[in-house]
Amino acid sequence: MSGIIKGATGDWEMVIGLEIHAQVLSETKLFSGASAAFGAAPNAQVSPVDAGMPGMLPVINSVCVEKAVRTGLGLNSVINLESVFERKNYFYPDLPQGYQISQYEKPIVGNGEIEIDLPDGTVKTIGIERLHLEQDAGKSLHDQHPQKSFVDLNRSGNPLMEIVSKPDLRTPEEAAAYVTKVRAIVRYLDTCDGNMDEGSMRCDVNVSVRRAGAPFGTRCEIKNVNSVRFVQMAVESEARRQVDVIEAGGTIVQETRLFDPKTGTTRSMRSKEDAHDYRYFPDPDLLPLTLEPDFIEAIKKTLPELPDAKKKRFIAMGLSPYDASVLTSERERAEFFEKAANGNDPKLAANWLTNELLGALNKAEKDLSDSPVRAEQLGGLVALIADNTISGKIAKEVFAEMWESGKDAAAIVEEKGLKQVTDTGAIEKLVDEVLAENADKVAEYRSGKDKLFGFFVGQIMKKSGGKMNPAMVNDLLTSKLKG
Amino acid sequence: MTKLTHLTIKAALEGLKKKEFTASELVGAHIAASESARHLNCYITETFDSARAQAKEADARYAAGKALPLDGIPIAMKDLFCTEGVQTTAASNILRGFVPPYESTVSGKMKADGLISMGKANLDEFAMGSSNTTSAFGNVINPWKRKGDNRDLVPGGSSGGSAAAVAARIAMGATGTDTGGSIRQPAAFCGIAGIKPTYGRCSRFGVVAFASSLDQPGSFARTVEDNALLLRSMAGYDPKDSTSVNVPVPDYAAACGGSIKGLRVGVPKEYRVEGTNAEILALWDKGVEMLKDAGAEIVEVSLPHTKYALETYYVIAPAECSSNLARYDGVRFGQRSAGENLIETYENTRAEGFGREVKRRILIGTYVLSAGYYDAYYNQARRVRKLIWQDFIDAYQKCDVLLTPTAPTPAFAIGENTQDPVTMYLNDIFTIPASMAGMPGMGVPVGLSADGLPLGLQLIGKPFEEETLFKAGHALELAAKFDALPQLLAA
Structure with a gap:
């Protein structure tokens, strides 16, 4: 049109x-x-x-x-x-x-x-x-x-x-x-x-x-x-x-x-x-x-922050103009966002709200006011990602569980033992194990088959149930394979 | 002892307090008088039974020493005031049988002060008329007759039933409403006193509307002081009427009897209009002398836009009426004359429900508000209305109160003035300017015509200075010593 x-x-x-x-x-x-x-x-x-x-x-x-x-x-x-x-x-x-x-x-x-x-x-x-x-x-x-x-x-x-x-x-x-x-x-x-x-x-x-x-x-x-x-x-x-x-x-x-x-x-x-x-x-x-x-x-003194002002402030917080306009288009969304982003990385909170939650609500034909996941709960999830307690991938799993059960992210992570492993020793042990089990692939990698890196990562994640911190796995794996 | 029906309200209250008679006796005497004067057709709906019951309650309060300010005084209520549970018709077929589920502020205040309504007084249909000959419930007959002429005379209008009831001694006082003279002119025709207070002084809530920017409730009684007692009960700010004004209500009766020494009385030269009865002009001069003798200072003043007042009124009032009466459509209450479809139902209902004069004014009003004519008529009238108001404000630089005739003629016979509506409209020529300006006006009976009919003069005051009117009116009343009785009672 x-x-x-x-x-x-x-x-x-x-x-x-x-x-x-x-x-x-x-x-x-x-x-x-x-x-x-x-x-x-x-x-x-x-x-x-x-x-x-x-x-x-x-x-x-x-x-x-x-x-x-x-x-x-x-x-x-x-x-x-x-x-x-x-x-x-x-x-x-x-x-x-x-x-x-x-x-x-x-x-x-x-x-x-x-x-x-x-x-x-x-x-x-x-x-x-x-x-x-x-x-x-x-x-x-x-x-x-x-x-x-x-x-x-x-x-x-x-x-x-x-x-x-x-x-x-x-x-x-x-x-x-x-x-x-x-x-x-x-x-x-x-x-x-x-x-x-x-x-x-x-x-x-x-x-x-x-x-x-x-x-x-x-x-x-x-x-x-x-x-x-x-x-x-x-x-x-x-x-x-x-x-x-x-x-x-x-x-x-x-x-x-x-x-x-x-x-x-x-x-x-x-x-x-x-x-x-x-x-x-x-x-x-x-x-x-x-x-x-x-x-x-x-009356002027009691006016709330209006969508345009809010949008400008959200952009200043690091949000893209698009996200800022999506989040301020409705007062409820903006309020939800501000609660979820409270004490968190605003951009991360905005991503989770616009991509995951609004997507899920849209699919379920629900309004934000009927959301099974409350703003504070989404904020809790975002906080767990930000402090490396869980990875983004695990977070999606946790979010799905939150949507179903209405439980807090931290509780789900605790219950299911989804806490990300950031202990260098434990990660190193698992990396060593995987490299030892696949000595032939290690040789192939070292002879130039770079693409096998992903294979090793996959194996490690599989063994750990996805709980290993991906960045740390990457770092250790890189240095070990060089070794 | 004087007949109970001939007492003033003031005297009756004293008699009740001294237990010389009871409220039941007082009300009973007025019911008997009403029954013998039914041919005057003062009431559309009689409420004698509830009046008797209320009188009993009043007696109980007198016995207990807990009487209300105006307890037990029988009055007539103009059938334009909505009264809860009692048919309210505005003298129109379109409201025949309509029983409001609410009470007008004014009638409610009066009830709360102990006043007892004897019935709903007849009037011109929707208060549109100057002779009480447009009522769907029949003409009201003036208790006065010309010497040697047995023809029935009109009581004036629109509050004709109220004025005739008070003059005929079937009620001690009455409510009226005044849009262009509907209290003052019938007061003059019936030889009694009446006041239209400042626009905004009494609440219009629950008063069937004719022309909202002009309509104002007021009172009738046989003395100025009795009017003071009634008005004090009726007046006051009402949050339910946005045009009512929040100024305190003084004790008007206290103003009656005060000296008018030094009071500046303005005599507007423009009121000496052609066609005015010579007797009335002479009476006016007499009135001026009376006030002068009582110590007032007489000044000539000019109200230069007076000559446009009547025409302006007959644009503004019909314009507002055409809109105010749109609600009588047969959909929710009152008369419905069903047709084949909606438009026909509207047409039949309004054709059968409204009388000729009401239809005439709805047509005039619709015309002056319609596209293409609006500026030439309605807007022009609004501009002139401001000038008329300014005339009064300017005159009040030189005087405190104005003295004028109330009506150009005494009461006329039924049918005498009905050929040409404009002749009828001219009856209000002296009362309309004050209405247009929202000023308070009082009618006082001052003398009799050669053929024995009462003639009255009008006092016009400054906004919300009704006390000055009561003071001057009382002085005029004292000097005039008007004590003639209508033939109905003299006989």
Whole structure:
């Protein structure tokens, strides 16, 4: 995949912008005291405010304001000291008030930028247009009854941050890397759990195509694309569709489209002519939201180290840029790594985490949080390698046992007697034994058959059950064979 | 002894304390009066049984020496305040049968102070109207009649049921809400006093919304001091209403009776509008003299943007109403008129559930907020609203309180003003500017027209300086000695 589409009439460039709806990690809703937790029985978490009952009034949840500011700071964006909640008016059964309270002309967070990490190791800066707070709608269920639709208002009023990028993305990979990065940032900040499969992070994708260097083309908005993979697929197929339309002599109509994961294509939902006139106006039930500079400064002080800073620090610790970016792409991984590397050789710890543990988890389709080997345990294993208690080869065996039994590396080494032999006398004795048993091969080696060195090493390791320190075996063997 | 129904709240509280009568007797007298005045149609829902039960509880507290501040006083509750377990309709078919599972902050505070609701008072549908003729539960009839004319008159609106109930002595006080004059104008039409406090003084939580940036609960009573007692109970910061303001609630009654020597009373020249009844203009002059005689200093002030207030109001209020009333869609509560599909259900429900005036305002509001018209109407209105507010702030450099007429005419007959909606809208021409600016306003009955109808004047004060209004209102009341009774009671 790349950002260039080869059309019949030449190359086309994709222009992509993303709107990410991230549910704020908050116990309660944006404007009511009802629980915002996921997974409750339908309509179990609905206050009269969320149900749009007569006379009910919204009251802003300060936790959500704090988290929006926190996220804005994490996105290196301007925090607006005054922002305004407005009403977006439209009728739908899962929108109880008949309007959504959102921010329109004056969002809480303005311009900013983040860096995205591309698969080839390069980094690109992407502009952030804005972040605003808004309430979620409820959910209409159309598959519960042959004639009727049901409405679940649990989600109604849930706090969302809408994070809007500038149209700076040019390839499906960049779009994916952007979503991944934003997700990592909100997870680091603890402002959104980033779970796309539970819907706590959802994407709307804006796509247009143009000749390189030409002005932007007409864009289409693809709604509710709910995984990083689907973002890539949606961009790819939508851009292709647009090129096909243009090259067949047609024009792109600005419209809202839906992505169908089954076919991997998009289809029209409504055109601009059918678009709602939302009649935005400032919500008279809420005063403008004003923030004190001290409030923002106080939040700044509690910001954790973010992925980019962490990545730089990991590289300074000796990690390759690739490993550093793999390990910081998720907060959990970075934390796991730092625990495993604590007091150890960072590079060795990184290798064991990225190659062995992440590989094994991937194969077993498990998340790091479900890993049978804990970070401290992996650190213990790495420590045993570093101080020559076991060899790398034995370590793989020990790791397999740790994965199965959940035991500590040291215990397994002890139990199975896998401790590496570093006693020169013992190694020398075994070397002598092997050389004596294979006097003919020794003669052959000394007459120039260098390749037999490996044979001797193999024999020694076999006899010792792999426990001899390989470097010491090498040294002794070399000097004896010379002898 | 005066009839129990003719007592002021202040006198009734003294009588209860001295055990001259019981709360049950007081409430019983008002229930009897209500039953004989049912033709006025003051209540949409009567709550006499619970009133009797509450009166018993009040009596027990009086006996135990643990009476609440306003214990045992029967009042009417405008049916715009949600009351837990009691039907709340906003006088609309769309809410007919709706019983809220929650209590409005204001009605809850009043209950906690011992006030007893006799029923949910009739009003214009969703508080939209100036004559109480848009209610889905029928017109309210003013207890006053013109001399030699037996036609039924309107009580004013939107809080018509509240005002008529207090004037007819079937409740000692009442709650109202005022968006553009809905307390002050009916108070004038019914010959009683009423106050719309500063926007943000009383909580709107649990009050069915009409136009959120203008709606404000307030009170009716037959004296200024009784209003002071009620408002003290109603007012106060409420964390459930983000537009309520956290300033302490003073003892308003203590302000009644204070001297107004040196008080600067502003007379805005722009309120001398064409078409105003000559009797009302004369009454205004009389009111100015009364305050002057009581020691006030009279200053002429200018509120230059007054002439735009009505038009601005009829953009802002409908805009907010069009959005506030979107929730009445037949999906979750209230009226549902099912159709073949969703759109039809919406259409049928709202077509059958809302009356003409409400529909008219929803249409106006939707229009002024729509793309292409937004700047010319809604944004322009917001800009003018700021200028109107600035007018008041400038005027208050020169004066402490303003004196104006409350309404351009006395009460009119039912059906008299309904041909042209704009004529009806003009009724609020003197009350709307203060609403637009969020300023507190009080209506005080001052005299009678030649044909025997009450006429009132309006005092407008500085934000959160209701005490000044009570002081000036009380002085005006003392000077005016308004003691006429509506024909209903005189007969």
